[in-house]
Amino acid sequence: MSFKVLEGVNTQEDGLGMIRNILNLIEISDQSYPNNKTNSLQYFNTHQNKLLNLFLGKVNQKDYPISLYTPKRLKIALDKYEKNRSKKDLLLEVISRFYYDSCNQGKYLILDYPPLLQIEIASRCNYKCVFCYQSDESFTEKDSKYMGFMDIDLFKMLIDQIEGNIPYITFASRGEPTLNPNFIEMLEYCKGKFLDIKLNTNASTLNKQKINSIIDVCDTVVFSIDTPNPDHYPNIRVGGNLENVLKNIRLFNKLRSEHPRGRKINTRASGVLFNESIQSEKDYKRTFAPLFDQTAFVKYNPWEKIYTLPKNDIKAACHQPFYRFFIWFDGSYNCCDMDYKSLLSEGCNMISKDYTVKDAWSSKRMQKIRNLHQSGERGRLTPCKQCPISS
Numbered sequence: 001m002s003f004k005v006l007e008g009v010n011t012q013e014d015g016l017g018m019i020r021n022i023l024n025l026i027e028i029s030d031q032s033y034p035n036n037k038t039n040s041l042q043y044f045n046t047h048q049n050k051l052l053n054l055f056l057g058k059v060n061q062k063d064y065p066i067s068l069y070t071p072k073r074l075k076i077a078l079d080k081y082e083k084n085r086s087k088k089d090l091l092l093e094v095i096s097r098f099y100y101d102s103c104n105q106g107k108y109l110i111l112d113y114p115p116l117l118q119i120e121i122a123s124r125c126n127y128k129c130v131f132c133y134q135s136d137e138s139f140t141e142k143d144s145k146y147m148g149f150m151d152i153d154l155f156k157m158l159i160d161q162i163e164g165n166i167p168y169i170t171f172a173s174r175g176e177p178t179l180n181p182n183f184i185e186m187l188e189y190c191k192g193k194f195l196d197i198k199l200n201t202n203a204s205t206l207n208k209q210k211i212n213s214i215i216d217v218c219d220t221v222v223f224s225i226d227t228p229n230p231d232h233y234p235n236i237r238v239g240g241n242l243e244n245v246l247k248n249i250r251l252f253n254k255l256r257s258e259h260p261r262g263r264k265i266n267t268r269a270s271g272v273l274f275n276e277s278i279q280s281e282k283d284y285k286r287t288f289a290p291l292f293d294q295t296a297f298v299k300y301n302p303w304e305k306i307y308t309l310p311k312n313d314i315k316a317a318c319h320q321p322f323y324r325f326f327i328w329f330d331g332s333y334n335c336c337d338m339d340y341k342s343l344l345s346e347g348c349n350m351i352s353k354d355y356t357v358k359d360a361w362s363s364k365r366m367q368k369i370r371n372l373h374q375s376g377e378r379g380r381l382t383p384c385k386q387c388p389i390s391s
């Protein structure tokens, strides 16, 4: 394992050294906890305390699979600590990353809440990208039960249920979040309640008001864009117009440069390498690197045809049911969005005041899915039996 994002952090040993330095900085060790709590640590809740104890044990055993991105996240948390001196916030970031990294890399921890929640405030989209489930007409047809926007009351109830227990949320899933008529009110309701609020957007509907709200609330903004070529763009992002998107991105960057919170957020261009004859990573980076803090070009997965793929022989567990959880626009849920028609959670309860995100995450159905994956029996699940994802 190597870390390319921070100088001087090249091995897992270095990463663990960085964690130990942080623990020394905030004066905590497995011996000193919980008898020598600092004031801020007294405010940890039951879930966070369970996680902290697991974390300290694993770090002691050097059994923490730190991911490539974690040192950068910790560096950001350390910079914040320099300013606000909150030991609680710094330690929360450390243990939250530990939980996410462990589940994301196959060292599964089963706790009452997921490491990350994806909230689908819109399953509708104004595009029909060639690789997306939006291109499946049986998913998007008129009167489709899969299409809709999350209601503001349901959204607020979800946020109230998870605040303090789930540190990372992402506004994204099967549609374009900025289309929700209450998008700005939803963002504002989340302000200051999470360690990281991420938004994925195709940038087509951004305007001054939406952009200022995004900068005011979000920590990470991912712009989905696959090619700098205006002729090829609408062939991949069907329904889109590159010129309009670039105009909105330039407006975003201008408003960001004027906003007091502008330097606190991280932007990323994220593209799907769908057709090598018309897309190249070199062109992509050359055009987009100056516009964003980071660029990423991901491999195409057959998202749009998962239900028609033949059964495969993959036995390895997929990490998706362990490291994140999806709440759809109508309050139903699933453990991944590859299964965009939710066969895995068909017939399960909807989230309500009596059936919470915690209940859904720990439900018998979700436990069964995780057990089958861990025991090499994913072939008993549809669509896992035909899905190419094994990480």
Ligand code: SF4
Pocket: 125, 126, 127, 128, 129, 132, 133, 134, 135, 173, 174, 175, 176, 202, 224, 237
């Ligand atoms: S990939 Fe994103 S922008 Fe494209 S159709 Fe799907 S949800 Fe919409």
Ligand code: SF4
Pocket: 318, 319, 320, 321, 335, 336, 337, 338, 339, 378, 383, 384, 385, 387, 388, 389
């Ligand atoms: S194997 Fe595929 S369908 Fe199954 S949980 Fe993982 S991503 Fe979802």
